[in-house]
Amino acid sequence: MNTELLGVIVTFLITVLLAYPLGKYIAKVFKGERTITDFMDPLERLIFRISGINPTESMNWKQFLKAMLGINLLWFVYAFFLLLFQHKLPLNPDGNPGQTPDLAFNTAISFLVNCNLQHYSGETGVTYFTQLFVLTFLQFVSAATGIAVLAALFNGLKEKTTSSLGNFWNLLVKTITRILLPLCIVSAIVFAFNGTPASFDGKDTITTLQGDTVQVSRGPAAGMIAIKHLGTNGGGWFGANSAHPLENPNYFTAMLQLVLQVIIPIAMIFAMGFYLNRKKFAYVIFGVMTVGMLCLLIPTIITEINGNPAIARLGVAQATGAMEGKEVRFGPALSGYWSIVTTIISTGSVNSMHDSSMPLSGLMQLLAMMINAFYGGCGVGILNYYIYIIIAVFISGLMVGRTPEFMGHKVEAREIKIASLVWLLSAVLVKGGAALAAYFVTHHPDVAWAVKPSAWLNNPSYHGFSEILYEFTSSNANNGSGFEGLGDNNIFWNVSSGIVLILARFIPIIGPIAIAGLLANKKFIPESPGTLRTDSLTFGAMTFAVIVIVNALSFFPALALGPLAEYFSLQ
Amino acid sequence: MKSFLIPIKLTLVLIILCAGIYPLLIAFAGKMAPGGGKGETVQVNGKVVGYANVGQKFTEDKYFWGRPSAVDYNAAGSAGSNKGPSNPDYLKTVQDRIDSFLVHNPGVKKEDIPAETVTASGSGLDPDISPASAAIQVKRIAAVRDLPASKVQSLVEAHIQKPLFGPAKINVLKLNVALDELK
Known part of the structure; x- marks a missing residue:
């Protein structure tokens, strides 16, 4: 067991050690300073020339959002139609069918918004063509969108008074050429050398040692697995995601995938410190987020190592912990760590089945997604945290009786209204969606959808409710993991979670950018002894308290009905 | 009109880069891996x-x-x-x-x-x-x-x-x- 805990600690330390220099590098890229990737310059110039982009043209917050939303709409239309007609396209060695319109809607949205909720199974629901030209493509650009938007926020915070947030096209392209692509190429090759398939060959049919005939799904998976983690996307090549032994062949690849998925979210915090020249501010944020992560992680690992009390009552040994839904090569400690990492940062890839996690772990996974700002997804994690900061600034301001200020700008009614709406939105989407689904399960169990509401839940009682709650929480957090027992490939889930996905992606992006744009336009007020210091430990604790209170108010009743009730019933 | 074409052209270029060149590069490197990238x-x-x-x-x-x-x-x-x-x-x-x-x-x-x-x-x-x-x-x-x-x-x-x-x-x-x- 000790080698397992050591594995977790080493993985986290490596991540932080690598994230620091990466953050420094990212800050340089966005400042346009010289970096070791300057050899990408000709490629970038070519991309700009073909597309007719002037990368130095500055955009105000409205132009920036218009460019971002416009190209996202285009990507959605492109993805939707390709998924719909994938059976007529090349690179389909397994002869998989086209997606139904509702499934194509859900899949296109889900990958567009960096969520990667998968209501299909990778082996049968998509073709090699759509895996690469739709899903992998969207994994790159959706992550780059998040990072580009965060860079715009940095620009808004950096200048005393400005209307320019930078050029969206320039930030988008450079994120891909200078951050995502180089790291992906290296790690994808490492995966290929550890046994992940990379060739375009289709399913293989083999006769096993015992004489059974089975098929083995394959395909060019290695590249997708690199970007799915680096971009905090999470959508896997195979149905079982990173629990699949070809997608994640050994403990080393698991460590690498864990490092890859957390590295950019943490690096962006440090990048903010370097970019704004406010390192202490960044360290305090990193500290708060790490404390938050540990509060979720430690109970999870302990409960997974201790095993399932109901299995213990059957009289077998649980020396290896709770193993339902877990792989022997990973064990309970790393699987517990993975389940928290993937939910705090909105990756949503899994190396164990969360539906079979212990109730307390399920609670922590849900909480992680509800908060969605302990590190958080590529770019958007800090945007979410920014909303909490604005609320904390406001409340602190009220407490000391001064007009709240953040980085030299007055935070006034308009900004607070935007922040509150963004925060209230998630409670509405999660609880509203769960209520609607629970209504259909109890009152209309026989509606003639592809999966009847009576057959949605794979588990009875409290755990069944957790499956519903998890799906909407995951959609709202743009996370993409699931309690996968849920029968979700039907029009209700495809459409309802699709709508939640769009709203929960773009409103929490538009909100912070609008706030940043509005604040940056205001007159700069120099710091005085009376200014609330946002880089102090006190303010860090204040933000943490805001996060806890806001989420407890929003979600405690729902959590009590699901994982908490199951926890107490198991004791 | 010109700015309307930017997203379309940029999308095409990025598709070629991320969905075309990148997987082919990995498939090529995978040929040297044990199992030739086929498992x-x-x-x-x-x-x-x-x-x-x-x-x-x-x-x-x-x-x-x-x-x-x-x-x-x-x-x-x-x-x-x-x-x-x-x-x-x-x-x-x-x-x-x-x-x-x-x-x-x-x-x-x-x-x-x-x-x-x-x-x-x-x-x-x-x-x-x-x-x-x-x-x-x-x-x-x-x-x-x-x-x-x-x-x-x-x-x-x-x-x-x-x-x-x-x-x-x-x-x-x-x-x-x-x-x-x-x-």
Whole structure:
């Protein structure tokens, strides 16, 4: 067991050690300073020339959002139609069918918004063509969108008074050429050398040692697995995601995938410190987020190592912990760590089945997604945290009786209204969606959808409710993991979670950018002894308290009905 | 009009870069990897009997068994059982697996059965078992194959992989291939 805990600690330390220099590098890229990737310059110039982009043209917050939303709409239309007609396209060695319109809607949205909720199974629901030209493509650009938007926020915070947030096209392209692509190429090759398939060959049919005939799904998976983690996307090549032994062949690849998925979210915090020249501010944020992560992680690992009390009552040994839904090569400690990492940062890839996690772990996974700002997804994690900061600034301001200020700008009614709406939105989407689904399960169990509401839940009682709650929480957090027992490939889930996905992606992006744009336009007020210091430990604790209170108010009743009730019933 | 074309042209360029050039580059590099990027196979007398990393079904008493699988080890798909820890039907399934294991392995005590022997893996294709899970099957296999238990035991021990980090494990397919070669 000790080698397992050591594995977790080493993985986290490596991540932080690598994230620091990466953050420094990212800050340089966005400042346009010289970096070791300057050899990408000709490629970038070519991309700009073909597309007719002037990368130095500055955009105000409205132009920036218009460019971002416009190209996202285009990507959605492109993805939707390709998924719909994938059976007529090349690179389909397994002869998989086209997606139904509702499934194509859900899949296109889900990958567009960096969520990667998968209501299909990778082996049968998509073709090699759509895996690469739709899903992998969207994994790159959706992550780059998040990072580009965060860079715009940095620009808004950096200048005393400005209307320019930078050029969206320039930030988008450079994120891909200078951050995502180089790291992906290296790690994808490492995966290929550890046994992940990379060739375009289709399913293989083999006769096993015992004489059974089975098929083995394959395909060019290695590249997708690199970007799915680096971009905090999470959508896997195979149905079982990173629990699949070809997608994640050994403990080393698991460590690498864990490092890859957390590295950019943490690096962006440090990048903010370097970019704004406010390192202490960044360290305090990193500290708060790490404390938050540990509060979720430690109970999870302990409960997974201790095993399932109901299995213990059957009289077998649980020396290896709770193993339902877990792989022997990973064990309970790393699987517990993975389940928290993937939910705090909105990756949503899994190396164990969360539906079979212990109730307390399920609670922590849900909480992680509800908060969605302990590190958080590529770019958007800090945007979410920014909303909490604005609320904390406001409340602190009220407490000391001064007009709240953040980085030299007055935070006034308009900004607070935007922040509150963004925060209230998630409670509405999660609880509203769960209520609607629970209504259909109890009152209309026989509606003639592809999966009847009576057959949605794979588990009875409290755990069944957790499956519903998890799906909407995951959609709202743009996370993409699931309690996968849920029968979700039907029009209700495809459409309802699709709508939640769009709203929960773009409103929490538009909100912070609008706030940043509005604040940056205001007159700069120099710091005085009376200014609330946002880089102090006190303010860090204040933000943490805001996060806890806001989420407890929003979600405690729902959590009590699901994982908490199951926890107490198991004791 | 010109700005309207920017997203379309940029999208096309990025598709070529991220979905065309990038996977081809990885596929090319993968050709040099073990298994040529097609998955590493295990062969017996030149015949492929499986993939090293993909678990397969063993139900006969003469082989070491892997873990229960929600997809019956058909690697055309992959999935876990997604059963919740408090689900009564699920707990009954586990109880049945324990009973069945005890019937096939007389002399094994219930409290010695490791939980992973009777619980399904996340992928349904778990290629490994724990050393404890192999140890409790040694007696059955030695009896069926008419081999001294010590010989089977030492074969098991030779197949234990103890990585620097993470749990100790045994690849079931490789162990069973070696078992067939044991005289």
